[in-house]
Amino acid sequence: MKLENRVAVITGGGRGIGRSISLALAEAGADIVIAARTLAPAKKVAQEVEALGRRCLALQVDVSNYFSVQQAVETIVSSFGRIDILVNNAGGSARGKMSLFCDSEPDTWNEVIGTNLIGVFHTCRAVINGMLEQGAGSIINIGSVAGMIGLPSQADYSAAKGAVIAFSKALAKESVKQGVRVNCVSPGPIKSEAGRSIPPEMRKNLAVQALIDSTGYSEFGDPDDIAKLVTFLASEDAKFITGQNYPVCGLMNLGLNVSISG
Ligand SMILES: NC(=O)c1ccc[n+]([C@@H]2O[C@H](COP(=O)([O-])OP(=O)(O)OC[C@H]3O[C@@H](n4cnc5c(N)ncnc54)[C@H](O)[C@@H]3O)[C@@H](O)[C@H]2O)c1
Structure with a gap:
C-alpha cells in the first residue's frame, strides 16, 4: 500500500x-489522526478508520488557537513518533453570516481568516520543523476555487483561501531542499x-444553480x-510535485462556459 507506515x-x-x-488515506495504508473541533463525529470516523485495520x-x-494546535501535535508525536502527512482541511465560509462585503462585519472576517x-x-x-528534521513530509492544504476566482458574498473567504494558495507556494519553496512538499x-x-x-432561501441567494x-x-x-x-499528492507517486494548486471544480475556474450562436 502506498501510505503504509505513514502517519497522517x-x-x-x-x-x-x-x-x-x-x-x-487509511485505505492507502496510513495511520490517521483526526484533529477536529467537535470530538463526537471525529470518534465515529475513527471507528471507521480502525475497521480498515489502521490506528486512529x-x-x-481548534485550529484557530495556536496553543490547542501545539498541544495536539505534542500528543500526536508522543503517540505515533512522527507526522508524515498533514492535510489542512478544517475551514469553510461564514455560513449564516455570508453577505456582500459592503454589509460585512470585522468579527466575521476575523472568524473566517482565523480558521481558514x-x-x-x-x-x-507546529509540524514543519519535525518534517524538516526527518527530511520528509507532505502538506496538503485545502483551498477553494473561491480563492482563485473570488466569489461574491464570500470576499473574506475568497481572500483567506487565496492567501492559503500563496502561502503553500512560499512554504514549498522554503522546504523543497529538505524533502518536504x-x-x-x-x-x-x-x-x-x-x-x-x-437552506433553500440561501441557495436562491447564492444562485447555486449558476x-x-x-x-x-x-x-x-x-x-x-x-x-x-489528496491521497495521490500525499504519496511518493507525487514526489516531483510541490508548490502547486489543483482546482477540482470542473470548468468553474475557467470562466464563462456558454455557446453563442447567430
Ligand atoms: N464543500 C464545498 O463545496 C467546498 C468548496 C470549496 C472548498 N471547501 C473547503 O473544504 C474544506 C472542507 O469543507 P467541507 O465542505 O467538508 O466542510 P464541513 O463544514 O462539512 O467540514 C469542515 C470541518 O472543519 C471543522 N472545523 C471548522 N473550523 C474548525 C476549527 N477552528 N478547528 C478545527 N476544526 C474546525 C468542522 O468542525 C468540520 O468538521 C474546507 O476547508 C472548505 O473551505 C469546501
Whole structure:
C-alpha cells in the first residue's frame, strides 16, 4: 500500500470532505489522526478508520488557537513518533453570516481568516520543523476555487483561501531542499455536509444553480473527488510535485462556459 507506515493528520476530519480524506488515506495504508473541533463525529470516523485495520486517534483541536494546535501535535508525536502527512482541511465560509462585503462585519472576517488562513499557519508552524528534521513530509492544504476566482458574498473567504494558495507556494519553496512538499487542492462546489446544509432561501441567494452550471457538470462534486487527489499528492507517486494548486471544480475556474450562436 502506498501510505503504509505513514502517519497522517487531517484537520476537520470528522465529517464532509475531511472524513473522506481520512478514510482514503487509511485505505492507502496510513495511520490517521483526526484533529477536529467537535470530538463526537471525529470518534465515529475513527471507528471507521480502525475497521480498515489502521490506528486512529481522534483529538479535539481548534485550529484557530495556536496553543490547542501545539498541544495536539505534542500528543500526536508522543503517540505515533512522527507526522508524515498533514492535510489542512478544517475551514469553510461564514455560513449564516455570508453577505456582500459592503454589509460585512470585522468579527466575521476575523472568524473566517482565523480558521481558514491563520489555522493553516498554526498547524504548519507546529509540524514543519519535525518534517524538516526527518527530511520528509507532505502538506496538503485545502483551498477553494473561491480563492482563485473570488466569489461574491464570500470576499473574506475568497481572500483567506487565496492567501492559503500563496502561502503553500512560499512554504514549498522554503522546504523543497529538505524533502518536504507542500501543495494545495482547491475544490469547487462539493456535496459535503456544508454543501447539503445550505437552506433553500440561501441557495436562491447564492444562485447555486449558476454555481453548478459554471462547472459544466449537472451536479456538485463528491468528497471522494477531493480525497483521491489528496491521497495521490500525499504519496511518493507525487514526489516531483510541490508548490502547486489543483482546482477540482470542473470548468468553474475557467470562466464563462456558454455557446453563442447567430
Ligand atoms: N464543500 C464545498 O463545496 C467546498 C468548496 C470549496 C472548498 N471547501 C473547503 O473544504 C474544506 C472542507 O469543507 P467541507 O465542505 O467538508 O466542510 P464541513 O463544514 O462539512 O467540514 C469542515 C470541518 O472543519 C471543522 N472545523 C471548522 N473550523 C474548525 C476549527 N477552528 N478547528 C478545527 N476544526 C474546525 C468542522 O468542525 C468540520 O468538521 C474546507 O476547508 C472548505 O473551505 C469546501
